[in-house]
Amino acid sequence: MRRLAFVRTPTGMLGLTLLVGVITIALLGPLFAPHPPDEPVGIPLVGPGDGLPFGTDFLGRDVLSRVLWGGRSVLLLAGLATFLAYVVGGSAGLFAGYNRRVADGVLMRGADVLLSMPPLILLLVLVTGAGTSKAILVVGVALVQAPLIARVVRAATLEQSVRGFVEAAVARGERTPAILRREILPNIAGSVAADAGLRFTYSILLVASVNFLGLGLQPPAADWALIISENRSGLDLNPYVILVPAALIALLTIGLNLVGDSIARTLGRSG
Numbered sequence: 001m002r003r004l005a006f007v008r009t010p011t012g013m014l015g016l017t018l019l020v021g022v023i024t025i026a027l028l029g030p031l032f033a034p035h036p037p038d039e040p041v042g043i044p045l046v047g048p049g050d051g052l053p054f055g056t057d058f059l060g061r062d063v064l065s066r067v068l069w070g071g072r073s074v075l076l077l078a079g080l081a082t083f084l085a086y087v088v089g090g091s092a093g094l095f096a097g098y099n100r101r102v103a104d105g106v107l108m109r110g111a112d113v114l115l116s117m118p119p120l121i122l123l124l125v126l127v128t129g130a131g132t133s134k135a136i137l138v139v140g141v142a143l144v145q146a147p148l149i150a151r152v153v154r155a156a157t158l159e160q161s162v163r164g165f166v167e168a169a170v171a172r173g174e175r176t177p178a179i180l181r182r183e184i185l186p187n188i189a190g191s192v193a194a195d196a197g198l199r200f201t202y203s204i205l206l207v208a209s210v211n212f213l214g215l216g217l218q219p220p221a222a223d224w225a226l227i228i229s230e231n232r233s234g235l236d237l238n239p240y241v242i243l244v245p246a247a248l249i250a251l252l253t254i255g256l257n258l259v260g261d262s263i264a265r266t267l268g269r270s271g
Contacts, residue, residue, distance in 0.1 A: 030069050030072070033065040034065055035062040038061065038222075045238045045241070047237075047240070055240055055241065067222075069222035073223045074225070081141035082203045084139070085144075088146045089149030094180050111146070111147035123210060132216060166183050169183050194260055194263040204256075213229070224246075225245070
């Protein structure tokens with residue numbers, strides 16, 4: 001219950017409200033879309049009018065319908081990438097932090113090599129070389145995120161590995177996987193949860209950046225970043241086609257950051 005205390009803070013409540021609102025739009029939006037996302041319904045790049053509250057895009061498709069359909073891909077791809085990054089980076093950080101003699105030197109030097117490269121450049125090289133597919137995009141974002149996650153988990157594991165309850169488990173003869181699972185993981189879960197919001201935000205921005213550059217999802221897919229990329233030349237004619245998806249991406253990242261910051265502050269006060 002103590003970990004949920006962030007909800008009672010003003011920033012935590014605001015962040016959670018923004019987060020729930022945008023996620024609700026992304027998940028349930030297709031159920032309320034008035035038109036299919038790829039169906040032209042009027043003249044291209046016309047402003048709001050009858051039955052078209054945000055006007056049309058560059059192909060005459062309903063902006064509202066495409067926006068309501070475009071959030072699922074952002075959440076799904078970023079969520080899968082963040083989960084995979086935690087599986088890889090979290091496992092590496094755990095073993096490196098606990099087994100400092102062998103695993104630390106091998107695993108963390110590999111993480112340092114990846115961290116020396118600009119994340120977006122590395123991701124673009126991977127996507128360009130391996131092809132534009134959802135699987136490649138998810139794996140690429142996870143690979144970029146994993147070294148940072150490994151460092152966070154390693155630092156938290158190092159702090160816990162010298163505690164008395166861990167030493168007692170070692171004295172009882174428990175094996176390393178059991179110690180990591182029963183003794184260390186539950187005690188670093190709060191720190192990892194506080195970091196997860198930041199990593200998810202970064203995954204969203206990376207996925208959106210690749211989609212915006214046309215190297216991720218391809219037309220006629222409905223995706224918030226792809227909508228912005230496709231219609232950027234029509235900003236003067238119908239600004240809503242850019243502003244609405246951009247605002248949703250911004251609100252989603254702001255909400256995640258506020259929740260993550262509130263969790264971190266709450267853990268810091270209670271620690």
